Amino acid sequence: MKRYFIYLPLLLCSLAACREAVVPTGTTDGPPVIFPDYAGVTVPATIAPLNFRVESADYAAIHAVIEGSRSGRIEARGGRRAAVSIPPGEWKRLLADNTGSDLSVTVSLRQPGGWISYRPFAIHVSGYPADYGLVYRLIPPAYEVYGKMGIYQRDLSDFTQTALLENTLIPGNCVNCHSFRQGRPEQMSLHIRGPYNATVLTSDGGVDLYDTKTEQTIANCVYPYWHPSGGYIAYSVNETRQVFHEQRDKRIEVVDARSDVVVYDIGKNELLSCPQITSQDAFETFPAFSPDGRTLYFCSAAARVIPEEYDQVRYDLCSIAFDPESGTFGQEVDTLVRAAATGKSVSFPRPSYDGRYLMYTLSDYGNFSIWHKEADLWLLDLHAGLTRELTEVNSSDVESYHSWSSNSRWFVFSSRRTDGLYSRPFLASVDEAGNVSKPFMLPQKDPGMYDSSLYSFNIPEFVTGRVELDARIVGRKARSGERIQMKYSSRAVSGRGL
Amino acid sequence: MKKQQLSAISYVNASLSFIFGVSVFVFFGYFYTYHLAYQEQYQMFLFTSDYMAETTHRVGGLSEYLSRFLTQFYYTPLHGALIIATLLTLMQRQLLSAALHLAGREKNGWASLTFVPSIFYWILLCDENYMLTGVISVIMALSAFLWSRSVRQARVRAACSLIMIPLLYALAGGAVVVFGILFIIAEAVKGGLSIRQRCLTAAGNALLLALSPLSAQYFFPQYPLAKLLTGADYYRYQSVFPFSLLLLWLIIPAIVAGFRLLPAVKKGWRLWLPAGMQGVLLVFLAVLGVSGAADWKKEEVMRYDYYVRQGNWEHIISMADREAPASPLSVAFLNLALCRQGLMPDRMFHYFQNGAEGLLPSFVRDFSIPLMAGEVYYHLGFINTAQRLAFEAMEAIPDFQRSARSIKRLAETSLINGDYEVSRKYLRILLHTLYYSEWAAETLSCLHDEERIEANPEWAGLRKYRTKTDFLFSEKEKDMMLGLLLGQDPSNRPAYEYLMAYCLLTKDMERFSLYYPLGRDIHYRTIPKSYQEALIYIWGLTNNTTAGVPYAVSDEVKRQVEDYRRIYVSYPAAEQMLKSRFSGTYWYYLHYRK
Structure with missing residues (x-):
């Protein structure tokens, strides 16, 4: 039984290693074309995670960094041509911490030449509450x-x-x-x-x-x-x-x-x-x-x-x-x-x-x-x-x-x-x-x-x-x-x- | 009974199963083929996790999912026939195993009885609204029963049954009763439980059978209890309770119980004679049942529809040459084929005609007729109507499935209309199918590529013919719609010929005369035969002689009309006299057809 406890951290470490570090090898001038289009939108602080995919390019993996102008930072990932999957708990905290201010979203795509980063786009978190x-x-x-x-x-x-x-x-x-x-x-x-x-x-x-x-x-x-x-x-x-x-x-x-x-x-x-x-x-x-x-x-x-x-x-x-x-x-x-x-x-x-x-x-x-x-x-x-x-x-x-x-x-x-x-x-x-x-x-x-x-x-x-x-x-x-x-x-x- | 004799009977039984399977395969693969092609088009199996989750998240969901998975192979009817034959044979073999398990191998001589449920379901499958789900769910129930008998410890087995019933209900639906009743019988006759334990197990099983649909109401509040009794869609129509299946579910345990009660046959003629008699009786019942249940009129319509989908116009005409179609839809398909081959105005009255419904079928709130009728509108360039009928047909599918054929037509019509984004949506969905993905991938690559679209003769032709100005579809004014289409493109030969055919079939000679000159841009080398016949008839209404007719009517037609007129006016029983010589003329249709 003890052996399993030894192997468990090793397994977790190896799984973590699968999460490839995102080191952009290039950047593009404009923001990405995403679906749904969340660039520059205003959202209520209680909205569900805005999962999105990139439409303008093909990719093997997608990575997004969402940073609050006040505080907080989330990383979200997605697979080939898939949408980023934003962790709901972290997203909720990020919105709560940045109500009334902006979030900045930087998207990177893994393409044959490496990771390409796009110019960030903003999402405004409104101070007005929305209904249930x-x-x-x-x-x-x-x-x-x-x-x-x-x-x-x-x-x-x-x-x-x-x-x-x-x-x-x-x-x-x-x-x-x-x-x-x-x-x-x-x-x-x-x-x-x-x-x-x-x-x-x-x-x-x-x-x-x-x-x-x-x-x-x-x-x-x-x-x-x-x-x-x-x-x-x-x-x-x-x-x-x-x-x-x-x-x-x-x-x-x-x-x-x-x-x-x-x-x-x-x-x-x-x-x-x-x-x-x-x-x-x-x-x-x-x-x-x-x-x-x-x-x-x-x-x-x-x-x-x-x-x-x-x-x-x-x-x-x-x-x-x-x-x-x-x-x-x-x-x-x-x-x-x-x-x-x-x-x-x-x-x-x-x-x-x-x-x-x-x-x-x-x-x-x-x-x-x-x-x-x-x-x-x-x-x-x-x-x-x-x-x-x-x-x-x-x-x-x-x-x-x-x-x-x-x-x-x-x-x-x-x-x-x-x-x-x-x-x-x-x-x-x-x-x-x-x-x-x-x-x-x-x-x-x-x-x-x-x-x-x-x-x-x-x-x-x-x-x-x-x-x-x-x-x-x-x-x-x-x-x-x-x-x-x-x-x-x-x-x-x-x-x-x- | 000796071991050797038992193995000989087993060999005979296996051979009978094989012969049965082959019979089913031959029937569906070579005689009832187009029913399978028809079935396939009213579903769209997608290889996606969402589709799997959506289909299985209901009572009997797994049997439903497996059924849809297998039904997609009906696209190639021979594959479909093989699937049905295999499943029906498997059901028979399982039932034989179950019966012999409880009654003993010495009852092998009664094996013919185990064909009854499979023959019964074969008969049901002749009705295109019975789904494969029914046989799959019974196979699941029999498999569960046979597995349960492999559990040696009686108490463990009894406990398993209490778990199996709700589980099987969730996976296979109402067919769980087969398992439940079989289990109770098995424990009653061949279990290691005490009488009290048997009673308790039977009561527990019965209670669970009753409670399963009742408790399902809490998990599936959007279904009425009547639906939850069966769960899976064994029959296409939701509002119809499949009593036939209820009968099937009861026959199966009855046969197993019957095996136990029947005497063990010994050897020699006392073995083979009853077995032979059973076999003969079953063959007789199968032939009688299947021939009675098979709907050959529907099979004819489905056959025509199949070849229209393939665009095999020559084959349609050759089929009609062998045996003239009678139903309005088959006649409409034949007329479409004649039009596509440029033969309609010359040859349409050589075949039985069924009025305007046999030309441009009307909309019916149904899932099959609009989809079929839409083919005619599509090929004439009524793209919006073809689109509407494809959509209506899909929405009308009683078990709420999607139709791959409809989605394909919606993608095509959207592409022709230049609605590329919605076409892309449909095509992306079709990418997840087995048989339509290649076409979808190819078509996807054409979106927004006007050159490639124009290079496709069908799409380019339909873009040329479709209306450029708006008008509203009118079921009562189809001639006006054809006229509007023709008005925009006077060289639209199909629109002109359908307009003329419409007037001829509705016997509207006034409009025929009015519209006839619209065909000047079609540039016929000679006036088509049916038009000559109509023109000379109209001329004859105000003139006693064919001399001086202001159209290029051939001498042959002039002679024929004179002969026809002479017989028509001279003999009270003219219809029979005219039939042999003139049944292929417009005059005969005008006077003696509806």
Whole structure:
């Protein structure tokens, strides 16, 4: 037995010797082209290790030295064409020690002539905390048919991804439109579409399934947005269809033939609305409450003949007053961004929770911007009334869905910039002065996951804590047909004259 | 029974196993070949640790992984036939070993009974939705049982069984019941345990069999209990409980128990006669079962599809010459082959035609039809539609597998559309496959290399034909879409011929007349035969004589139409009279086909 104790240090020494010392024999002028692109990004101090690989050169091994401007130093390595694997514990300490300052990353590659070093690049560690994690749907960028999909949560501080609800539990159904009350994990809304059609609402551990279609509304409720009080959820009801392009740069057009906005009063089990948001002459969609709960933002377009005039539908950004005490709406609709007048179209209005900004997507027409390569993010300063393109985060490909962190200092958005088809989540920060940082892609233990995964990250939403959803209860209730029927309020007045 | 006689029976049994294996091999390798090629395309086995982890991290994951590993070899159907034959024979041999172990070698004369499960699974495999996982999981269960019998100490063996059940459930899925029941039977009839211990072991095994799927709910909360009962995907459709397999799992222990109960056959005719009768009966059952289960109509479609994938147009036409296809998809493939060989307008009505569905099949929410139908759209230059159908087909695969064929088509269509990065993504995935990696590596090297892409006749041709301006796909206006394609390139011969064929098959003479002049840039040496027949028919609607027809219709066609008209108007039973001479004409299709 004693012999083993003698051999053990020798074995450890020999293993350590395998870790070849990195002595650069040459340097290059520029920084390396890395994937994901983390050069010059700003990250929260709780982010998972930013493992990356070098794209611009072939290599037998990769080595990175990450040094904090205040203190700390990490060495990370990777194999042939692989990503560096940053030790999570050391990374966590390095970020904690350098919050509010920069990290410097020096990359070296082992190539036939020896180790080549690149010019270092910086990563800024933000002083703004980010939320616990993200919730997103993983779904292939499919057309009409869907296979396996699910809604997942991801802890931002490590690489843990757990399934909240997969459609393996309810075969043949689609799960979509997850939404939280200002990122709080206790209150969640999501839809099941298919044979087990239902809207799932969770509140403080309870799970209820609803039938949201009423005689007075044109379809099931979709695109939820929680009222800050938790007492209401705004939905739109859309008669949606898809058409398919034959030209190379376009694939799918998702169009609404009719759409209205409604507000669900959870306590009274009543759908509320008013003629201004249920007009026959307009398509109203994508509702969102202001942080004080007294304004309802939505997109509105003049009605067109669908699908013939699908490319003539252009949405403005509008708002209407909402009184949460009485559940009534104001008389006037304000138009905040007249996009239609400039030949553009607004979708996904999302006000920051501090009430300062409203972020939206701008595309050439329609509202389903994920299929529009020209779609970009824009930011409306609600205090100054000024709107601007978010050039800091936009790319030549799609930027579409976006969501704010609970402190309004971070936002996550989906972009198809990596390959033009598969949506990936990117995070960026906004400081008090409205300066927006270079976005970074959600880190993965192996960034090669983004190459091999045939799923898009759909509807990325921040959550402030871990979502506790018992999928088995949802599955059981879904299969049982147990539903609460939503009722259309007698107080609601529809513009459709129903 | 004498040792010599026993070895003679063993030799006969081994020979029977061999003959059985050869029969299975011949059936799948030479008669049911295209079912195997079909199976292979609805999965994509990747040699990556992620794929292995993803596939095995579920109940029955190992059997699933092994099944997919073996199914990839169906790419070469003879290899697939060999795999199936080997597995079914192995299952029979294992069952024979298990039965003889418990009943004694003197029961060797009943060996034919052990072929029943293998024949049963052979019959099941005639349904393309039964996966190889089922037979692999049974082999795993039988292997575990035979191993457990090698443990000599009864208590250790009993303890092993309590570990084996959850383990086997995790690795092989619901087939663990085969092990569980066999173990209980074995301990009851041939164990070293006391009665009390036997009862306790049986109760423990039964309890574990019941508890395994129940406890699995906690580890796999995203699956319903009904799914966890079987675990692995024995059948392609998730919503269908494979009762046939449940029957198989019960037959196996029943046979083993039956061996114990059956009398030991002695020698001479009392040995060979029942054995021979069993053999004859089994052959009869196998022939009856397999011929009843085999779907030759599907096999025909799969055969046409196989040769379309190969681009072997001549073979498709020669197949149709031997026996005209009947299903809309087979007819669509034949029409595609005729078009690719420049024969469609002259010869399409020589074969049975199935209306517009036999030309441009409609989209169906299914995993097989869109993938096959996509071939037609692809070769016509409807690249986005071909891409969509490949994607839809893959998403519709009921057991959520990926399709190597779909991924290949997605890579091709993305490349043709100039979407190189997404094409690269697909190609990189295909690099991890066995049969598609070489093509993927070659294609990867072409990305962004416009010269090499243009040098590829297929890609260059499709880039030339695809639409340059946008329009929306319309299932109801396929002629309009073909017209738009033709409008952009008047020399697009396939688009013109499909447009004309569409009008002819839908019997829309008005549009045929309207579109016919669009073919002036195709520069036919003579007007194709079916067009002549349609033109002269249209002329005949307003004229009593063929004289003066303003098209270069041949004298032969003029004579034929006169004869056809005379019979058609003169005889009430004209269809039969016309069939022998005119079934290959457009007129016959117009009057007597749907």
